[in-house]
Amino acid sequence: MQTKRPIAPGAEEILGGYFPVLDHGFVALVDYMGTDDDIERAARVSYGAGTRRVSQTRGLIRYLQRHAHTTPSEMVEFKFHCSMPMFVARQWVRHRTASVNEYSARYSLLPLLFYEPPHAHFAHQSSVNNQGREAEPAAPEIYAAAVERWQQLRDHASDTYGWLLGEDVAREIARIDLPLSTYTQWYWKIDLHNLLHFLTLRVDDHAQWEIQEYGRVMAGMLERVAPLAYEAWLDYNVLGTRLSYGERQALARLLRPEGDGVAVRDGVSELSRADLRELGLAPREIRELLAKIEAPNRPDFSLDLADMRSAEEMERKMLAAVPEPDRPA
Numbered sequence: 273m274q275t276k277r278p279i280a281p282g283a284e285e286i287l288g289g290y291f292p293v294l295d296h297g298f299v300a301l302v303d304y305m306g307t308d309d310d311i312e313r314a315a316r317v318s319y320g321a322g323t324r325r326v327s328q329t330r331g332l333i334r335y336l337q338r339h340a341h342t343t344p345s346e347m348v349e350f351k352f353h354c355s356m357p358m359f360v361a362r363q364w365v366r367h368r369t370a371s372v373n374e375y376s377a378r379y380s381l382l383p384l385l386f387y388e389p390p391h392a393h394f395a396h397q398s399s400v401n402n403q404g405r406e407a408e409p410a411a412p413e414i415y416a417a418a419v420e421r422w423q424q425l426r427d428h429a430s431d432t433y434g435w436l437l438g439e440d441v442a443r444e445i446a447r448i449d450l451p452l453s454t455y456t457q458w459y460w461k462i463d464l465h466n467l468l469h470f471l472t473l474r475v476d477d478h479a480q481w482e483i484q485e486y487g488r489v490m491a492g493m494l495e496r497v498a499p500l501a502y503e504a505w506l507d508y509n510v511l512g513t514r515l516s517y518g519e520r521q522a523l524a525r526l527l528r529p530e531g532d533g534v535a536v537r538d539g540v541s542e543l544s545r546a547d548l549r550e551l552g553l554a555p556r557e558i559r560e561l562l563a564k565i566e567a568p569n570r571p572d573f574s575l576d577l578a579d580m581r582s583a584e585e586m587e588r589k590m591l592a593a594v595p596e597p598d599r600p601a
Contacts, residue, residue: 280307282496289580290353291489296385296455296593297355298586299486301493306348308333308500311464314344330500337504348464348498352490355457355590357387360483362452367470370462377456378444381437383593384430386453388422391415393481404478425451434595457590464501467494472509475571492575510571513564518552522561 283304290300312329315336336344356364365372375382394415395405409415429450436446462470471494473479474487495502515523525547548558 277305278307278309280304280497280499282499283493286493286496286575286577286580288583289577290583290586291492291575291579292581293355293485293489294357294387294482296387296589297357297360297486298353298581299489299493300353300583300586301350301497302353302459303351304349304497306464306498308498310347311336311344311498311501314347315341326500330503333500334504334507337501337508342465345465345468345501346463348501349461350464350467350493350497351459351461352493353457353459354486355455355586356486357453357482358456359452360480360486361456361458363480363483364460364486367466367473369466369469370460372458372460374458375456377447377450378442381443381594382433382447382450382454382456383590384426384433384595385455385590385593386422386426386451387455387482388419388453389482394418401478404480422453426453430595437595464494464498468501468505468509471505475510475573488571488573489575491573495573496575506570511568515564516553516557518548518557519561519564521551522548522553523565 283301286301287304288300288302290298292298308329312332315332335341361374391409391412393405393409395407395409398404398406433446433450437443467490471487471491474483475491476484479487491502494505545558548561549555553561
């Protein structure tokens with residue numbers, strides 16, 4: 273039966289396909305409702321079938337995004353099936369504007385899959401960011417020792433989990449000492465407005481690298497469902513920035529061609545760091561302002577369809593990792 277729903281051909285191509293993330297995780301777009309056209313129809317409260325050009329739809333969507341008119345984008349929804357380490361899941365659910373149903377270890381046996389960071393992303397604590405890591409990886413010998421210790425801990429946790437199940441201890445008790453590196457999974461449904469907020473925070477360089485990896489795959493899925501909304505989000509949320517009052521003052525003075533008492537070099541006004549401090553900007557604000565006015569590189573979140581796996585393949589992988597309870601003789 274032919275559907276009467278609006279569809280996005282790019283989304284249909286990946287619907288139900290699973291894209292691996294990290295070593296054992298994945299993201300799948302299970303379903304979606306609405307496209308770019310539905311954002312426009314909601315904004316105009318009109319059926320508008322066949323009466324608009326793409327350029328007009330694009331212009332309206334960009335206007336809505338630029339001026340934070342968010343309710344039309346709430347009419348488009350996404351349903352994902354995701355698997356991630358538990359420490360990533362706990363960051364993820366800080367975003368409360370979604371519906372989530374998580375795998376229950378009280379009811380089902382947990383696959384004994386554990387996340388192991390690659391050496392390239394195993395680093396010392398950042399000296400400037402209390403919740404981040406340094407850009408350069410730690411020494412190989414430290415990484416090797418960490419992997420060995422992780423493996424010992426995970427082997428012991430797995431053995432204990434299997435022993436408790438074999439003794440017919442309740443699953444809700446048997447699970448309690450499994451580490452945060454254990455993988456969980458859920459179905460996650462969210463509207464476009466709140467997905468854009470989630471992705472803006474989670475593809476940012478300041479987010480933990482592991483959750484950035486999920487954000488990048490989901491951004492690629494967004495591009496296939498609503499490419500015009502995706503483009504506007506990149507331009508205004510990812511590559512755009514907000515300015516404080518002091519920053520606006522600084523930029524206004526920088527852009528005055530006559531200089532207005534400010535040093536001028538090659539026809540361009542210049543402000544020193546002392547000038548910026550006089551405008552009330554703290555040292556960190558000065559660093560952030562200078563970063564804001566640098567031209568950023570445009571990210572490419574496009575999905576590689578060669579990475580897509582079937583639901584059956586992912587299910588086999590999960591089932592293979594479910595422990596066989598060690599029943600007593």
